[in-house]
Every structure is written in C-alpha cells, then in structure tokens.
Amino acid sequence: MNSERPEEGRPVGRRVFLGTLGLGALGVVTAPVLQRVTESVLGTFSGKDPTGLTGLLPNGGGFRYYSVTGSVPDKTAADYQLKIDGLVDTPRTYSLADLRALPQTRMVKDVQCVTGWRVPDTPFEGVRLSHLLELAGVRDSARAIRFTCFDGAYSESLTLDQARRPDILVALRMQDKDIGHDHGGPVRLYVAPMYFYKSAKWLSGITVTDKVQPGYWEHLGYDVDAWVGRSNGRDDAPTS
Numbered sequence: 001m002n003s004e005r006p007e008e009g010r011p012v013g014r015r016v017f018l019g020t021l022g023l024g025a026l027g028v029v030t031a032p033v034l035q036r037v038t039e040s041v042l043g044t045f046s047g048k049d050p051t052g053l054t055g056l057l058p059n060g061g062g063f064r065y066y067s068v069t070g071s072v073p074d075k076t077a078a079d080y081q082l083k084i085d086g087l088v089d090t091p092r093t094y095s096l097a098d099l100r101a102l103p104q105t106r107m108v109k110d111v112q113c114v115t116g117w118r119v120p121d122t123p124f125e126g127v128r129l130s131h132l133l134e135l136a137g138v139r140d141s142a143r144a145i146r147f148t149c150f151d152g153a154y155s156e157s158l159t160l161d162q163a164r165r166p167d168i169l170v171a172l173r174m175q176d177k178d179i180g181h182d183h184g185g186p187v188r189l190y191v192a193p194m195y196f197y198k199s200a201k202w203l204s205g206i207t208v209t210d211k212v213q214p215g216y217w218e219h220l221g222y223d224v225d226a227w228v229g230r231s232n233g234r235d236d237a238p239t240s
C-alpha cells in the first residue's frame with residue numbers, strides 16, 4: 001500500500017485528473033472557493049462519479065464517493081479492527097462483532113458536503129462516540145480526539161466537547177444497510193452537525209489527545225470546527 005499513498009496535500013491521481021478532465025471541466029468547478037477545486041478535482045478518486053462533477057448539477061442527487069487514496073483495502077467482520085487509545089484508562093481494540101454488541105443509535109439527518117451537494121434524510125446507525133469514550137475512561141488531561149483510517153492517509157479531529165455530543169456516531173449502517181466499502185465500511189465516523197469531511201471513512205483508530213491535531217483536509221485549508229452553515233464560508237442550513 002505504501003507505494004500508493006499520496007504525499008500529504010497531494011492526493012494520488014492529480015495528474016491523471018488534470019489530464020482527463022480537461023479545461024472545460026475545470027472551469028465548472030473553479031469558482032468560487034478553492035476547497036471546491038481541491039476536493040472535487042484533486043480529492044475525488046473512486047466510485048461511480050470519479051470527477052465529482054455531477055454533485056454540482058442541480059439534480060445530481062445522491063452521494064459522491066470520495067477517497068484521497070487510489071485504493072483502499074477491503075475489511076470484513078473477519079479482519080476489521082477499531083483501536084481506541086491515547087489518554088484513556090482502558091485502551092481497547094474492538095472487532096465488528098464487539099461494536100455490534102454495543103447499544104445502537106439511529107439518526108436521520110441531512111448530509112452536507114462542503115463542495116455543495118446535500119443528501120436529505122439519510123439514516124445512520126451505530127455506537128455513539130460518547131459511549132465508546134465513556135467505556136475507555138477519558139483522562140483529565142484529554143482535550144481532543146484524532147481519528148485515523150485504514151486507507152493509510154485520511155485523518156480527522158474533534159475537540160473532546162464536540163466528541164461527547166449525542167449526534168456523533170461510530171457508524172455501522174448507512175441508509176439502513178451495512179456500510180459498503182465505497183461509503184467507508186465496515187465502519188465510518190458520522191458527525192451529523194458538521195460538513196461531511198469530518199465523517200472519516202474506513203475508521204480504524206480513535207486516539208484521545210491533549211490538543212486538536214488538524215485532519216487531512218484541514219491541513220489544506222478546511223475549517224477544523226466544521227459546523228454546517230457556520231464554517232468554510234458557507235451558509236447551508238444546519239444538518240443537526
């Protein structure tokens with residue numbers, strides 16, 4: 001996998017995309033924000049909509065599939081693991097069965113990507129992040145959480161206060177189905193009140209830290225506090 005990892009800030013596929021899209025397509029995604037170009041052109045890679053452009057059409061509808069890496073290993077119930085460590089009393093590695101055995105919460109809210117597309121009324125279901133943090137026993141010195149992914153590249157962050165909100169899930173299901181590989185399965189983060197880039201796909205690590213460590217897109221200029229409608233220079237209706 002290492003040979004396929006992008007350098008930070010320079011996702012795999014950049015040259016491929018600049019080559020295939022051509023200038024006409026680039027014009028569509030250029031204005032008005034830089035993030036839009038960064039994410040749609042440089043960051044989108046796999047899935048049904050490799051350019052991300054249909055998300056900018058009025059009735060594009062539905063989800064775009066995003067990955068900052070060119071390929072991501074498949075993980076199943078047999079080999080999936082989620083490690084919780086850092087400033088906790090009881091570090092632990094969960095299997096998928098372990099996560100399924102914990103209390104599940106289902107929420108139905110809109111999903112909003114910072115590039116503009118929105119998917120209304122999307123069910124997500126899983127274990128509250130706050131519950132996993134309680135089980136781990138967060139230490140007094142803790143202030144933030146760092147999330148890592150088994151794609152080997154993506155990361156995200158939340159403050160501890162944010163992470164304790166009831167509308168943040170370690171999600172096992174999306175649209176009332178087990179989360180498939182393209183949507184970040186078998187386990188992804190779901191941060192309902194924030195832009196969808198906070199919802200890290202292919203979640204493999206939750207590390208409790210003493211300060212916020214900005215995530216993948218945050219290094220490239222996205223807001224760390226990514227409240228929908230109150231960040232990234234956007235005014236979308238809140239999702240939670």
Ligand SMILES: Nc1nc2c(c(=O)[nH]1)N[C@H]1C(S)=C(S)[C@@H](COP(=O)(O)O)O[C@H]1N2
Pocket residue numbers: 039043063064065066067068069113114149151154155182183184196197198199200201202
């Ligand atoms: N590991 C990982 N998680 C990720 C991303 C990514 O590229 N890699 N993209 C983010 C962005 S910008 C969005 S909009 C959503 C897209 O989720 P989807 O592919 O299920 O539509 O995933 C977020 N989580």
Ligand SMILES: [Mo]
Pocket residue numbers: 039066113114115196197
């Ligand atoms: Mo996004």
